[in-house]
Amino acid sequence: MGQITLKGVRKAFGDVEVIPPLDLEINDGEFVVFVGPSGCGKSTLLRLIAGLEDVSGGEIEINGQPSAELPPAKRGLAMVFQSYALYPHMSVRKNIAFPLKMAKLDQAAAKEKVDNAARILNLTDYLDRRPGQLSGGQRQRVAIGRAIVREPAAFLFDEPLSNLDAALRVNMRLEISELHQKLKTTMVYVTHDQVEAMTMADKIVVLQAGRIEQVGSPLELYRTPRNKFVAGFIGSPKMNFIEGDEAAKYGADSIGIRPEHIEVSTTEGAWKGTVGVSEHLGSDTFLHVDTEYGLINVRGGGEIGLHSGDTVYLTPDLSQLHKFDAQGQAI
Amino acid sequence: MSTQASRSAARLMISPSVILLFLWMAVPLGMTIWFSFQRYNLLMPGQGGFVGWDNYYYFLTDPAFFTALINTLVLVGGVLLITVFGGILLALLLDQPIFGQGIVRVLVIAPFFVMPTVSALVWKNMLYNPVNGIFAYLAKAIGLQPYDFLAHAPMLSITIIVAWQWLPFATLILLTALQSLDSEQLEAAEMDGAGALSRFFYIMLPHLARAATVVILIQTIFLLSTFAEILVTTNGGPGNASTTLTYLVYVQSLLQFDVGGGAAGGVVAVILANIVAIFLMRMIGKNLEA
């Protein structure tokens, strides 16, 4: 049971309103990702849900219960912090067992739960080590283990992978997704990395300056972004935007086209340009093309064989063209 | 710092300071040891000469020696107890966001800048004095007999004076340690269901262990040589009730003019200090590792 409802939740630090009133529904068992640029209030929102900060207005309901009076420990939520926040003087076993000890669970039952969590997370061989003797990924797993043993109604993750190197990040991403499938518990996950959001989420909440720009499944956001900000934020490489007369042709203030929805040809097409940098990844080639409308990124096949200085013609796939009005809203 | 040449250059460069420090320490120690085997009494000039272990024998069998040993331990132990516990409590208080935090912190540090003789005089004349002292005044105000602290509880009184001087040091070190504690750890513990007390005992206290070790080690070194406070307040009395080892060495050499005996006492004090140091390192030194 992990249903979280935010009704008009607002947060201000002094005079600065970090989160304007905001409504959000998080359903039981969902994997929800808050994504947005650094400083947009993702952590603050998560901490409001956790009860580590008091709301300045509005209400947070957990499983239908108003939570204003509930201290963090009573909300049945477990949090994994960006810095892991492990207890450095305790062994891995004691770290994971700490919430059980605080709940005064008897030793045998606690040991069983810790062993179980350690098995799920491949930590069995490290139970007697201190956090300082573990690698980043292992520490991350200990932090998750400490959350799992509490059997919370929902997990809260605050940028849990941002301290890991790229390869490990991909691995842990997968492990957390698998964990979600195994436990089927609600997870609220904060990240500034749209790739993490796209790959893990059932539902993505895009935030900017504390405001919700759009809520939807990864593919919804990719296919039908509601405004220019979401369009530019979701997807990698970023969507190309063209303004002015060329956009007016399509009856819009600006148009957007994703790099993967542009046809490249050396002989004919809609927009003429010169290849600047070309990045050959083997499977794909990313071309940065200078055109009269500005720099346009194009994603081509691995065998494209184009290089810096070549003249190319670009043709957008009109069915995938996004149009925006002067306020940046999708038309 | 890896090649042969750079290593010998480094050794050459630091040798002057090492040699200077070594002489600084070795010469006085050597002279003390030398005097401790001499008959060297300023009241009996011309009667010098080697006396073997006599000086040690007389110093160690002096009934004042045992009292001084106990007094030293009481003083050091008492001050450590008060400063470490008091320091932790004060650090917890000062860590709270309070109005005028900066000024309060400066005030707390202030006793550390008062020189020992002055603070001992202030305590003796303004606070402890049974006729004019503030404590006597307070006692009379509520109808009690004034208590003559320095006469009836000399060790306790001196311990309090010295603890008052060292409390700021302990507080400062422990406060810095407390502020270096990652706030996410406390929040994690809070979410894990730890109340304020559990957070203190399971998270803060272990975090403070290293700083407390530093406080204990440094203070012990300085507390073993406490002298001014005793000289100013009680002169080691009444009788020898507040005579510590340091003070006994002073009495021996400068009041009884027995330099040889005083030197022997000094050597004994050095040995005892080292024993204490070894004990301390055994007990709490592991806190400093890693």
Ligand SMILES: Nc1ncnc2c1ncn2[C@@H]1O[C@H](COP(=O)(O)OP(=O)(O)O)[C@@H](O)[C@H]1O
């Ligand atoms: N305790 C605080 N006091 C004042 N301002 C804060 C506090 N915590 C966060 N903020 C401000 O709130 C904004 C959002 O912060 P945060 O939620 O940490 O962003 P994010 O996690 O999305 O990077 C930032 O502008 C930050 O400066």
Ligand SMILES: [Mg+2]
């Ligand atoms: Mg953040």
